[in-house]
Amino acid sequence: MSGLTRNSSDPPRYFYDLNPEQQKNWMKTTRRMEKNEQLRAEYPPFQSPSNFTVLHLHHYSSIETIEELIRMAKTTHIYTIDTESQVINKVAKGALVQIQFVHSIHESTLILIEMFYLPNQDSLLFKKIKELCSIILHDENTKITWGPFKNEFKNFYSYGLFEKGKIKNAINLQDRFSDWYNKSASITHPVRESREKQTSWSLQDAIKIAFQQFLDKNETVNKWRCGLDFKLNTWKRKLFSKNDYNANEEKEKRITMIQYAVADCTAVTKLYFMIYPSDSGIQTSYETPTPTTASTNMTLNINDLSDISEEEEPKILMPYFVKPTQTLIPKFNEQNYLTIETTEEEMNEFNVQEQQQAQEQTTITKLSKSEKQRKKNLKLKWKQKYHPNFQHKIKRPIYYRYDYQKVRAQLKDDDIYTSHQLNINRHKKEVLIGFKSETEQEQARIKMPINYFSKKQYEQRWG
Incomplete structure (x- = not known):
């Protein structure tokens, strides 16, 4: 949902009553919002490759x-x-x-520590939370942040939960991404290296460049002390409601903020595995407890409906255990059977009517098949534009001598499986490749560095 309510080209009246510093801040914020909405319109939303559980930590x-x-x-x-x-x-x-516990590339646990709602520092609960944080920040563990680690916690030491001091084994992925991008750019486009080299990237821009996805930053500046977890009951007070208190608005805003906070973590993790694909095979030995209750799930693959007519869909969507209603047919009774013989004249008249009906039925059938095909085409077109399974794409720069045949052959040689969606843009010198699933997209991204279709690659493979 768009959150843009400002226009840098048409400031409101109160803008001109602000002092120069306030005007500068207003314009900076507005341009950031405009950029956010522009990216929202151009790219599909960010998708995390990980299944995660979110837990809130506070005095409850x-x-x-x-x-x-x-x-x-x-x-x-x-x-x-x-x-x-x-x-x-x-x-x-x-x-x-x-804090995201990265169990594997596909599984993680994410905790949200609500600092304004911590238990008393003398309580056992606080000491346990502090012990947890100490284990997480242990020297041997890898701590990934977007930006310097010390900047993340400079406003948090007063709570007594984190100890000051030098943190070992901390990775500033913002710097690592800059190195990765500049190195890749110099290999692919050495002529443009000097003018394209960047030293600092926003997380939003990095996600755009690396995955062609939109990371929403609309919630960056916010009332983060509001109490996100519904168990805190802070949603029962008016804070985000536009007019009078509205419980739905209060809850929805908190849900949006939680989604933002989670995405900011998982986006960094996704970039980490792209830059360090050798770590994508990690697997912790921790096992979650087996659930005490079982449930039965039925999964329907929507892709399987693309070639099914409108009349057939209800039958396919019907649970398999629902049997069709039986039609009872009376048992044949020879005594009640009546034979009626027709004359030759009646038969001729009947045959003429049959032929006319057959011709009419053929016309109707042809129209019906044409209409069904049109509906199927529209359905497929809609799915290609909006369905998530058609949004898994990777864009790469491409050397001009590559053609479709060589691109497909190179992908096949490296066991990269695509959805056969392939588009080479000669003007922009780039290729867009589609994948059937996010898993295949992630596997391909690991195998396809930014210089995968470079001149050097072409010469090595094709001479």
Whole structure:
């Protein structure tokens, strides 16, 4: 949903009553919002490759939950960390800490520590949360952040949850991404290296460049001390409602903020595995407890409906255990059977009527088949534009001598499986490749560096 309510080309009246510094800040914020909406229109939304569980930590958390997280932390060695602060009386106060336990490339647990709602520092619960954080920040563990680690926690030490001091084994992925991009750009386009080299990237731009996806940054500046977890009951007070108090608006805003906080973490993790594909095979030894209750799930693959007519769909969507209604046919009784013989004249008249009806039926059938095909084409076209399974694409620069045959052959040689969606843009010198699933897209991204279709690659493979 678009959040743009400003226009840098047409400021409101109050803009001209602001002082120069305020006008500068207003314009900076507005341009950031405009960029956000432009990217929203141009790219599909960011998708995390990981299935994750989100847990909120605060004074209502149970000791059992924290102890379970401690056991999990002892077997997890890669963490992605992000924080959110809120300016209160012109002073930035730490409000939220997001920590992603990276169990594998596809599984993770994400905790949101709500700093304004921590338990008393003398309580056992606080000490357990502090112990958990200490295990996470242990020297041997890899801590991934977007930007310097010390910048993330500079507003959080006053809470007594984190200890000051030099953190070992911290990875500033913002710097690593710059190195990765500049190195890739110099290989692919050495002539443009000097003018394209960048030293600092925003996370939003990095996601756009690496995955051609839109990372929404609309919630960056926010009331992060609001209390995100519904268990805190802060949603029962008016904070985000536009007019009178509205419970739905209060809850929806918090859900949007949670989604933003989670995406900011998982986006960094996704970039980490792209830059360090050798770590994509990690697997922690921690196992979640087996659920005590079981459920039966039925999965329907929507792609399988693309070639099915409108009349057939209800039958396919019907649960398999629902039997069609039986039609009872009376048992044949020879005594009640009546034979009626027709004359030759009646038969001739009947045959003429049959021929006319057959011709009419043929015309109707042809029209019906044509209409069905049109509907199927429209359905397929809609799916290609909007369905998630048609949005898995990778864009790469391409050397001009590549053609479709060589691109497909190279992909086949490297066991890269596509959805046969392939488009070479000669004007922009780039190729767009589609994949059937996000998993195949991620596997291909690991095998396809930015210089995958470069001149050097062409000469090595095709001479």
